[in-house]
Amino acid sequence: MECKSVYETARLALRLAAPSLTPALTDYYCRNRTFFSAFDPEREEDFFTETSQRASLEKDAALAEEDRGYRFYLFLKEKPETIIGMVGLNNLVRGAFQSCHLGYKLDGAHLCQGYMTEAVNAVAGIAFDDLGLHRIEANIMPRNKASLRVAEKAGFYNEGLALKYLKINGVWEDHIHMVLRSELYCQEGKA
Numbered sequence: 001m002e003c004k005s006v007y008e009t010a011r012l013a014l015r016l017a018a019p020s021l022t023p024a025l026t027d028y029y030c031r032n033r034t035f036f037s038a039f040d041p042e043r044e045e046d047f048f049t050e051t052s053q054r055a056s057l058e059k060d061a062a063l064a065e066e067d068r069g070y071r072f073y074l075f076l077k078e079k080p081e082t083i084i085g086m087v088g089l090n091n092l093v094r095g096a097f098q099s100c101h102l103g104y105k106l107d108g109a110h111l112c113q114g115y116m117t118e119a120v121n122a123v124a125g126i127a128f129d130d131l132g133l134h135r136i137e138a139n140i141m142p143r144n145k146a147s148l149r150v151a152e153k154a155g156f157y158n159e160g161l162a163l164k165y166l167k168i169n170g171v172w173e174d175h176i177h178m179v180l181r182s183e184l185y186c187q188e189g190k191a
Contacts, residue, residue: 003070003130009122012115013080014072014087017060021073021083026053028073028083028107035108039144042170060088068092069100070126074119084110087123089136099135100127104150111146120154128182135182139165139175151178155185 007014015021029036030048037043046052063069069092074085085106092100102123106116127133138156140147156178164172 003064003126007072007122007126008077009118011077012119012122013075013077014119014122015075016064017057017071017073019054019057019061021057022050022054024081024083025057025073026050029053032105032108036105037169039105039141039147039168041167067094067131070131072119072123072126074106074115076115083107085116085119087116087119089123089127089131089133092131092133097135098133099137100133102136102138104138104147116150117153120150124154124180124185128185133182136180138178138180140178141168141173142176148176148178151180154180156180157184 003016005016005018026049033043033048060069060071064071069088069090071086071088071090073083074087075082076084085104087104088102089100090103102120104116104120124136127136136156138151139162140151142148142161157180159177159179162175162177165175166173
């Protein structure tokens with residue numbers, strides 16, 4: 001099983017994490033600092049620096065090398081220098097589990113245009129076809145209706161509510177446990 005460094009969809013280029021993305025990633029987080037604060041953990045000031053973002057990209061690149069996680073940064077094909085989002089296959093476990101957690105976020109200026117649904121569908125294909133995974137789990141706050149809709153459109157189903165699952169912006173938040181299994185992805189004709 002192997003993952004490429006760049007994938008393309010109809011409108012997007014999905015690039016695997018690499019230190020060369022440091023300036024673009026720093027810009028992405030600075031542009032979206034206020035927008036992301038409602039959905040992210042609390043961030044220290046140094047998070048928004050190139051030094052911090054380079055370290056994050058180096059860590060993500062190492063996880064991909066170790067087959068433990070894959071983070072893809074989204075670029076519009078016509079604007080290849082600006083990150084507009086990301087999709088991560090996190091906490092990847094092999095053996096009998098063959099599963100991971102999915103995380104995604106989109107630039108506040110690019111909402112409601114179908115970019116994230118396009119990207120999540122592409123990354124599900126990478127997870128199942130290129131990486132041979134069996135299951136992808138996404139945990140989403142019930143109030144994040146847009147994110148729930150993305151998961152639903154990608155074929156994820158609700159497996160239940162995890163109470164006080166993650167600490168978001170200083171508060172323990174409930175999350176809906178959404179799942180997509182490889183056989184369902186194939187049945188729905190996504191592959």
